[in-house]
Amino acid sequence: MWGICEPTRAPLAKSSRKASPAETAPTAATPKPGVSAVEMGARQREISVSEFFTKNRHLLGFDNPRKALLTCVKEAVDNALDACEEAGILPDIVVKVEAVGNGGPPPPASQASRFRITVTDNGPGIVRQQIPPIFAKLLYGSKFHRLRMSRGQQGIGISAAGMYGQLTTGKPVQIISRTGARSPAHFFEVQIDTKKNEPLILEKKQIDWESPRGTQVTMEVEGRYQKGRASVDEYVEQTIIANPHVKLTYLTPEGETKELPRTYDQVPESPREIKPHPYGIELGMLLKMLQDTKSHWLSGFLAGDFSRVSPHLAEEICKTAGLSPRARPRDVHGQAAENLYKTIQSTKIMAPPTNCLSPIGERAILSGLYQQIKGDFYTAVSRPPAVYRGNPFVIEAGLAYGRGPEQAQEDQQKKAIPLAEGEADQGDDRELARVIRYANRVPLLYQQSACAIFKSVLDTTWRNYGVTQSRGALPAGPMVIFVHMASVWVPFTSESKEAIAEYDEISKEITLALRECGRRLGAFLRRRERAYSEQSRRDIFALYIEEVVESCNRLKGGRLAVAKLKEQLQKMAMKRTGGEKTDEVLGKNGSGPEGLPHSIIVTPDGVEGEVPKMIVDAPAAAAANGNGHPAEEDKDAEESKATAKARGHGKGRRRSAGRAAHGRTTDRRPRSAHRVAKPKTRARRGKG
């Protein structure tokens, strides 16, 4: 590990030499006979978090260059989105990944080993004093101490990414941030002092910056760019599915520009911060809270520092535990504290409040899936909040099925060639479904099989819903399964946040959500099947009459009143298939989203259901059109903020995507800027 950074560590030579492994690993030295306790004691030393993580970077998602590149992008984007949403701003994010040559010209993206990542947002900006610690101090942040739903949780992410860059390329993190049009933009170059876990400021100055507000982070890291599963491209695509309120521009290392327009114009409701629920804490935590509380009485502490504990309930708990409600919290320890803890766990307490959660919402999920994935059927389900270990959470699931009407047409054309023996019927069933997982709106790209979501998908009996599934495998078919878990504390299986742990309560909620999606899919498939068979029933007779009459004519040696026989048979066919009545039935009941809530059905004739409304994105458009007047831009931004707060008042910014299918390709792109490379991003699916 150290070998990697050896040649490039000139700027941080001082700090890293001190942290060389021999010196920093006192426990590694095995005591030989003759070493005295004093000598041993002299070797004991404090380990700083940063030192620990430089040696254990895989814990944070930097195990290999490819994953490291993704993790860096992910941390920066997560931070940007969290900041925008907390400030109530509709996020406009620009992600730029460039290959960097090691001294020479940059090699092609697929061979490069160094990348410069730049993530720019239009968020609230960061005040000058906070910039260095946020980007160059591990475990520094606003999110750890609050029980509130956010993408980041511990305050490790972005500083760890910066530290990784520093370790592998020696380059500092560059930050530009501006809090408003009237404030100046600040430029910083920071590094982390891995020994002290403190930021080192290499440069700071005021600069001119074209954006009126926002933050830009640039870091140079060692990495590898490769498309496909768990790539940066996939991350970007999946992010936009779960965050349709984000406008994202992705400049790929290959020089492409992918514009992913905003399709949902509401900033997610800002989640409230809550106090811990008594069921969710452990004894040690309780002891610490008893020490730290500002309350003077035990009952006051219980009622004040926990959610869902009323003063009345607090007294009851104290009584049951055999403690005085008037006791000083600091005096409760040892056996008494243990009794208190046991009593709390056995007392019936209301479930925690759920306004601390901000689920994506069925409409937004639908909108995201519909935009990014081609299909014939979309549906979304939000479960009511539930609780595991005192932490409230919400499960949401979505599903996109089919290949979309364009593909259907293509298939139609392909079939025009007469099929040879053995060519017939190559069904959809060989392709397996794709599962996309999210925790607090962040896509999870690694360790799929260790995740509660994936296991629940496997455990769902998809065969009940008209989808084939082999034993112990994913369901087969052109299908994307979306599952999101929103919680104040998502139980990840590791620090790198890749898989959700399997709590029974969580698995149960996921399964329920998936079943609901499955039921709707089943209803859709059955309905489509019915319409199809009704249609083919009619076709069968029409087609076969031709053949039968011709054959009969030949059998009779060509001396048959062909037209007459045909007419007689056709008349009978019409009668048999219900005549015009069937026509009506076909037209009316052939398909249609009735009875299928929160679903979209796409057919070659049009789109039905809750088709997402298109937004005319004023500020974004102005920016994209290039250099709008700064003051005007600012006004626009303000306005969008107001819109978000007013919630649901689009002020004429949305317009319908239109019912016609071609609306998907024309109406949906309001401004020219959105047109670049869009079909490509939408076409991603499956194989990945």
Add this chain to the structure above:
Amino acid sequence: MAAKTRKIGPVEKKLIGVADVVIDAAQRRRDPTLAIPVRSLSNVTFDERKGLIELGRRKQARSFFNVGMAKKFMQTVLVADALCELQRANLTTSLREIYYRTKHTIKNSHENTLDTQDESDPLIEDLEVTLAALREELHVRAENAGSIVGPLVLVDDGDRVDCARLGKGGYSVPSIVEPEYLEIRQCTADFVLLVEKGTQWNRLSEDKFWRTHNCVLLTGNGQPPRGVRRLARRLHDEKKLPVYVLVDNDPWGYYIYSVIKQGSINLAFESQRMAIPKAKFIGLSSADPEAYELPRNVGIKLNDKDTARAKELLGYTWFQKKGWQTEIKRMLSSGLKYELDALANKDFQFLTKKYLPRKLKEKDWLD
């Protein structure tokens, strides 16, 4: 009609009848329907007096205006058309060529009339049964898969074939052996020996067994094709020759014998012309390993399929004779089956020199 000079044959007339079914039904506004006799175990009966498996009376209706049957109906009419074409041109052809002849894409669609040969084969059998016309009469032939050698003279297409002068290879039995195609001019043999496998037939032919025992040697290389069965039947009928059957000692061997003797379930309608109720089972019997001292190690363990099939045979009405029940049960209890080839364990010529002579001498066969 007047313009036609050619006479319409009886089979052709039957095929045109299919078209008439459609035309008549259409005239009367009825659903065109063909009544096709059911060809399955549930619709065959064993006539003990005649010793034949016969087709029952149950018929299934194949209607055009029924979504499930429309395609099959259409295909049946198409096949009838193709068969009629053969009649008119006086040609014979194979099942596979019928399939290719009737395959095309239906007008204004992407659908093929037929996708595989598996679809057209049963339709030909359906027509055979429905129209009471044999496959040979429909001018459809199978591969020549049988051989014959022995003291008999045949006339095929005007060519005289002396089966005693055809070396080791013998004469390849054509699939259509009706008297109008193949004449049995002369036969001096005493009996017919029908052998399951080509290997043993070759052995017997090479050893000139037919000369030493004055018999006709026939083989069908496995389940004997129609031509072989029909020829054996004709030798039996016309020359009054007894027929002995030599097969492997396993359930499939027993079944081959029973098909030769009583007819098959699938083609029960042809038993009348194919089956030889007096045919005898000469071997390999489950008693032979002991009688002829075959070592146990040349046997093969019965697998699950064999056992299941043997138990099925025990249930067939035509295997209810006491001798047969003991024969099959003996095999089941030994748990072993024996191939004819296993006789070579004793001597390459054991079959010719010891086994068959002793069998014939002791009249050791099952009826």
